[in-house]
Amino acid sequence: MFDLIPDMAAKRAELSGEALAFHDVQTGLDWSFRDVDAAANGAADALTSKGLKEGDRIACLTLNRAEFFVLLLACQKAGLILCPLNWRQPLAELVEVLGPVSPRLILHDDAFAVTATKLAEALSISCESFDQSAESWAAGRPGSVGMIPADRPWYLLFTSGTTGRPKAVIQTARMAWANAVNIGQAIHLTPADRSVNFLPLFHTAGINLYTLPVFLNGGGSKILPKFDAADLLDLLRSGEITQFFGVPAIYQAFSLSADVDAVDWAAIRCGCGGAPLPEPLIRSFAERGAKVLNGFGMTETGPTVFLMDEQYAEAKIGSVGRPQMLTECRLAGVPDGAAGEGEILLRGPNITPGYFEDPEATRAAFTADGWLRTGDVGLRDSDGFLRIVDRIKDMYISGGENVYPAEVERALFEHPDVLEAAVVGVPDPRWGETGVAFVLARPGQTIEPEGLRAWCRDRLAPYKIPAKVEVLDEFPRTAAGKVRKTDLRARMA
Template structure:
């Protein structure tokens, strides 16, 4: 089935699900249980509220909140009004959020206080005059510094007829932009990846079908909604197939096992650290995990013994791995039903339908199987480009439509892709992409630091973490603990280096480029 042609838009998925699944449970948050009909009613209320707020086709709206029912309604409301969702990482600090809101020209911000942070208050302090931003809404809890509370926002929608909301959804087409997802890059500033309704529907409708999602399944969604893993492989894929969604704002292994036991959760996707924590929890035997059926993990190296443990100790029947980047709608290859633990652990599977994956040498020439080179992707899943970044778009996507991923991989004789290195120096911390150039730029904001170079180093639990090699300014002093404390207050926690090394100078080549391989060697020798 071509899910883009069948469903047309993300909000229309909810209308169709209400027709098809009716009173079956769609969303469970604590004691609150919405049926698919309830979800449709909530969405229409959200669309009316977005229209009343003045959201029109093409307007960008930032959403910064933990996984919640309100996040979903906010996104569907904006998209149903023809707007474009800009998901914001809840771990970002004010400077990082302000950059994205300013770059995207966001007209409104829907935010929720989270882990002690009032995002609207922090933004007002940091950048009180974001030029395009007209309105802020607190979508959870008290108003704080926001202009409106969530009930205020929804109440405004009463002035918009329900028929106008449905008509607005009817106008949204598969080729319309659904979201601009900002991903950090090697330039040191995030770039906005443009994705459409049709791309998301086509990729994740197929994925969920391949992974055997079915009505009656229950999906505990742990990956954050600001990432495709939680948003598109999470609640969107679920609603397409009649699956009940339970959003989890913050991962806690004991709490997750309690929900799995009580709600008979059958689907759980996420980075390897989630499954390792569940398996290693001392009290795990107190919980019934026999309902678990479908899983997918990826984003970093997966030990084969973890795949086996997921099947043997957590009761999963289906264990998959996949590969993608935001620029490819976060899905390019995946393993298939019947693949053994070795294939799932050592490869990311074959390309998804109507998508090509190849490995090329430094001149862009395709390499035979077994030889390592840059991974390139072409197909319907490739982004239209970066938001207002034509130069970066041209550098990333060639004239023939091939996306240069910057990752290094090897294809085997069956077409399975193994990702073996990262050309761009990116490393992955517990499932989150961390980019050295961005972290280095932030570290240079710490007064004692004159030069910074960051590398990814192995970590038993998180897969990889950052190690910062720093040159201090003359006359300045600092300890590793000082640097880490400053970083925790200045950047998202997954970007914070876990290791700090002070050096008199950074190793450089004749063109003054830092020799990161030498730093990696130093770290291994020190370890």
């Protein structure tokens, strides 16, 4: 990949001009690629006129809106670093997250004006509303296509914090282009495609699955403020959307809606990531005509690394596919290309250069020869397809035997009354560790814990059967919809 990359907004405006880049559902406004580039130029000028200079950080606290992408592209033009914030976090956590980043400005929407004001006061910096700022951005005009450094930090995404304090993962233009290639060729993106943006913009999926790759390929995106199952199903039912990406919790919510069968799923290319989509859910959508392609990626990988091939979607259920065009994959301890099981190691232009102002964490994340350690165990079959076994940190040892919670969770999910399951290992005086299963019941169903353990006896080795089953009303989750297993372990403690 090159050291310099064309300004993304300007180049897309040059190529696509009046074509639709964004339709903001909340405001009803359409944004052409020329509109986006002009506003991004105006935003870049407005920000630098405030004294902001290359490398300075800008925090952002907002629901999804078209102006976010204007701001993102303006930061690329001006060499500023955008820090999207998790609006689900309380003020104290936001202060802790932003402390090491030292932003100079916070931009916010009306929904988070109070929080942003208090956050700015705590950090002794200024804050502005998007609406206030956008007035000055409107004065922008399309400019020439300049070149930008491919590896210059562009924006920071904070890890979900499932294992401790969030780290600020550096994102670059090189990573964005590599992700656009990896996902674009895999799902055949074209300028005719229309996607929908609803996942939170402080998460890599909200930006990169698929909104930014669609933008870079000349397609358009509908922007919803946030996830709402009814609104999203209405949009999918309209027939306007050709590409859709969701995390498992989204597909689960769809499956419980009476409107799910009103969607022509065969007309939409569907992707899933963030966690494995359970086999029964894959099959239920396949019966509706949808081939949901499981994939794998991380904030540190831009994120697309693996994606299932459409022709093998049903034959290889449970797999996340093969590594895409611009990513190399190794399994620790397994000969290159051979079938086997080991930690997934990755290398390529889509990999982050590291964590912002955290050289120790950066060193720990990479091997001595430059491969990113994912912390995930992968099982590669003889055809090169990979299955995620589990997170290394989630594995526990019971009576000397390794137990991967994901395997136990798959068995639990097959029970007709179980909506979702999460398993964690906890200390045990006799066995060292044993498993505790937390489950959600399907609407209208009741789960009897001992009955569920009996169900497991027919499907799992004795040491894998959870010693205890707890039925919950809901799971603690990250912004990406992943279950916070640290919270579940703390509950047992």
